[in-house]
Amino acid sequence: MSRRQTLWDHLRWDLLALIVIGALTLGYAMLQQPRIQPAELALTDGSKPPDRSEGDILLVLPMAPAAQATNFATMDCTFSWFNALWQHFGTFATAPMDHITPQLLAGHAVVILPSRVASEIPSNTREHLADFARQGGQLIVEAPRQIWEPITGLSTVGTIGRAESVTSAEGLGIDGPLRDHLLEVPLTGRILPTDELELRPSGPVILEVEGQPGLVVEPLGDGHVYSLLFDFACSLLAMNQGKPTREMEFGPPDAEPWLPTDQRVAYEALLSSHIPYATVLQRALFDRLPEARPMARLWPFPGHYSGAAMTIHTAHEDPRAAFGYADRARKQEASSTIFAAPDYFTSDHTALTETVNADVGLLWVLGQTRPPITEGVGVGAIEPRSRELSLARQHAKLESAFGGPSSISQVRTEANLWKTDWDTTFRNLAAAGLRIDSSFGPSDPAHFGYLFGSGMPFFPLDDRGRPLPVMEVPFAFDGASISSPRLRQLLEASRDGFHQPVVVSLAADAMKRHPSVGIMLGFRDFHQLARETEHWLTTIGDYTDFLTARRHSVITSQWSPEQSRLTISVNLMGARLSSAPKGAIPSVAIPDQYQGRAIERIEVDDDTIAVDLSTRSGFGDERLLELPPGRHVVSVFYEPPGEAPGDDPEDPR
């Protein structure tokens, strides 16, 4: 007996076909919107740079990295000294504290003991340092605790206070912008107590911080000991790299995981400042060193330039407008750097970069303000999932537009966004082999200038205080914050004394997101203004190459008080760059006067040269000597003591 067939029996193949069609439709729909797997990012730790033995200045370093900082107060800021010396002097010596011997000290004029070193240094080494000072050396001790009293002459027993600002700079003994602006410099960290002391010239105090001695200089034998009673290096670090608002984190507790870099800025006053406060603070100390004996340094720009001017253009998507800006720079006989998103940069663009004479860097796409860059994951053409490209893959993809691995080492993050913690993003960049970052700067139209205390590049520190192999080049303007008056103010201030690199960032879509006449006028005028204010028109790649060559140069000197003669031995390294085809070689900056006595004559390699009065620094306290690359011996003769103006009552000057 056969079973009576139901409707289901008749339609089962139809329904099966329907299920297959439904499954295919669903699969197709899933392929249209694949799930994105976030990228995994590698991390690199910081490390101590190789020691150098030559240089007038010796920076003493700790033996081992510090423990991971849990908050900024526990941060080891030793390598902030490294940045400050590199920025100001160009080249200097470093040595671990257990390598300090009288023989090693004999080759240097100045020895710097950062706070951590000063507190950990063995007593016998301390004695060597005291002897070094007594024999005419200059010793700088940061945060000297009570054990240093025999050397510094200062007792630091008592309650440690909080340093916020310099309250008196009368002891500098100078007038002008440096002294005026020093009172505005924001400080971070402690101020050690000490006895009440008089300001110079009646006493030893150079700077007062919070109404008490902050920088004190005392003679010791034939030398001098400088005591920094506040956290000099941490103050610089907070300005350079930002000041965390809580346990090494930035922003409020409920902040987004990525914040614009200008939210790391330590102080409100830095958000719109044409004064590089970190540089001002550095000079308050470093400019004192030639008072005891003249010292030369390597000028931070090639030749006679007062500063450097650079333009960068970020292209989050289509780079066409960035090429427009770069082409304008080319017509102004300058060049620029385009930070391109790898998914929009094609091999056609590589030819264009040569046409417009531009460098190319990577714009690291984070997927925060635009879609992330992804690649499909699946079999053949069926890719139901996609994976976000890691930083390293984005780097490789951009390089592939140039036909393979190239020398792209510069990077900028999407919309200047940065992880909210202290160092992860820097460590990501370092792990991806990127060596120059230019993400630190303003993102608000109202913000401009030296948000990070200086225009000078710096090596960021990880949370154990070790420098990372990435150079951060802060920018001063971005998009809508550009205006001709602001540019003029910044460039003129740089020419007249602060001597800064000034980076202007103009995104390809700036005239789309924040169109303004100020942007166009500012960009139109920038190169001309830079020329008028004697700034070197270059790129951040060229400028950092120049700084690297400067760091590899060597400068040492000997002072003969009897002959009033400063003998400078210098081995100058230069860099042949597209923005300096004849080579970018640092000049030698020599103090214009020593104790009120002017330079009488200069001999270079035993030839007397005429003193060129026109090549002076902005404040007029240094004279720039341009020399070809290689080894040179420069003898600078100052007027003998009796002949200085003012010394002789008969002298009409």
Added chain:
Amino acid sequence: MAVPSRQSKYRVLPFRLTLWSTVVLFFALAGIQQNPMTLSGSWEESSGIELTRDVDADIVVVLDYQAIRQSGSTFDDTDFSAAWIDLIEQEVGPISVATPETLSQDKIDAARVLIVTHSISRDMPQTFLERIRQHALDGHTLVIERPEGQAREIFSSDGDAGLRSGQSITHAEGMGEPYDKQLEEMPLFVDYVGSTSARDDEMQTLLSIDGAPVIYAADFGDGHVITVDFDLGRQLVTLQQGRPNNDFSVPREDAISSGSPRTSDLIAGEEMLGAAVPYTDLLARFVVFGVLMRYAGIPTLWSYPNRADGAAVFVHEDGRLGDGGAWKLEYENQRGGSSTLLTTSDSGITTEGAERIEGRGGQIGLAWRPPSPPIARYEPVGIGRFQPLRKPVELAEQRARLGDTLPRGNIRTARSLHGYWAPHWSRAQEMLAAEGIRADVSYESPTHRGYSFGTGLPFRPLSEEGLPLNLRQYPVTVSATANEGPSVESLLKDSAAGHHQLITIATRPSIFADYPDIDNFEQWLETFDYVEEYNHRLLNLSEFAQFRYSRRTSLLRSRVDKRASLPQELRTSETAPGHTATLLRITARTDRRDMALLLPARIGDARYFDALEGRERVGAELVINRLDTEEISMSGFPMRRVPLERGFNNLEFYYR
């Protein structure tokens, strides 16, 4: 094995069909939802208006709208007599417009110049003919256009040679160089009436086409009769509003756009493309300053505020930047001006942004997306979430959406995005006028700078019936994309020297977002220097329109006394012994402080001598203020210009 019976197969078939039909229908609907069908947009027809103006003015224009309506249905047949209204308004200011029904004897008596257009002169009632004849005999000026029948016998040459196709103007009486030569180069698109004999031997030929007099004057009693024997209205309309095919369709054989028409397709001829001379205005000014002022000595109101030699208006067209579309305004403010932002309803402009723009003196108008495929925006049509159709967003909807965003709401200025236009000559402007738009900036040549539409001044377009539209068209002189034609500097320079034009400069602020061409930017900056150097006033479109409105609605009456006695203050030994002069007495009332008056440098044989402002009593003294006037050239005609005070001005100008 069970074999399904044939009967059971048939029973299942409806279910199977239903199942698969449902599946097919589902996929069909899903497909149509993904790719909705597009409905084409419509260009709605709207009629013009029968414009009359019953004001106290020196000039009365008489039209017969019924005759105009009935004139024909093709471009060649349409009567464009209404173009006279715009001609007089543009060059003079206040004007009275009458129809046979509204023209009273009082109005005729008050008219110093009576213009009888072709719409009425071709079939004039006997009583009307007698009234205007008497008016002329009484010492007034009668202008009659292409009269027919008895009117021609009374006032004009015989017209026996009939209609002839005009090639070029060959003579313009009294027009100085180089403007006379420029007028002779004007392309002509009209016929003229040829005659075999003049009305009398003393007839003065003022304008000739191909050697034949087409504007001529004759004494008539104590007055004058001026005959215009060519279709002046058609010539003006063809140049300004464009030249369609005879069925009013927009010619597109040589169109720049291959698909949808653009306003540039209406440019009257190749020779008009990028013209450095505003031919329309040259002709209009010849009529006003070379004819009416010569015979009637009428004054006019100066066309620009603060005695500027012209004006420049920046209009910025944007569909992408939203609030940022007005980024140039900051600099324009610094240079003492402002501009008009014409933005699409979907550009992203916000109420706050609009407030900021208006706070800086900027004006906001609509960059309208016409239903032309390249730029139209569509909205879905359907039921609930099922939307299988889409249609272009209508003009009214676009205007309402943008209006909802703006603080002041009401949008009265528009521009068709990128100049896309209706396939019909006047349809787009009819639509705009019907939607309450009062100023349109769509006419432009995308390739050439210059006066491709014969003028830089706003004109009132006409409908296909020949009736005026309640709208003014501001032709763009310098398009954002133009690379050919006269330079901006030369346009401003020539304008200052005598053309006295409104230079409308269109830009697209978003081009700098795509490619920051600094050279282009610097050219824009230079424009401000030229505007300043050549004494042009930088305004936004609304400010200019307001000025022109005040000018039109001002009171301006004059009277000429050819045997006046010079006041004591003006008498010198040179005026002795008679101390007589021709007096032009003017009463003007304006509601602005920046108006000025333009007077003839001569009346008849008498030259300008001196001027006095109305007498006022100060204590016991009767004080008379002397007036300073300045010489100025108006398209080759020497004039005198004098500023006016706000309110009433009673002025006396003496000619000897």
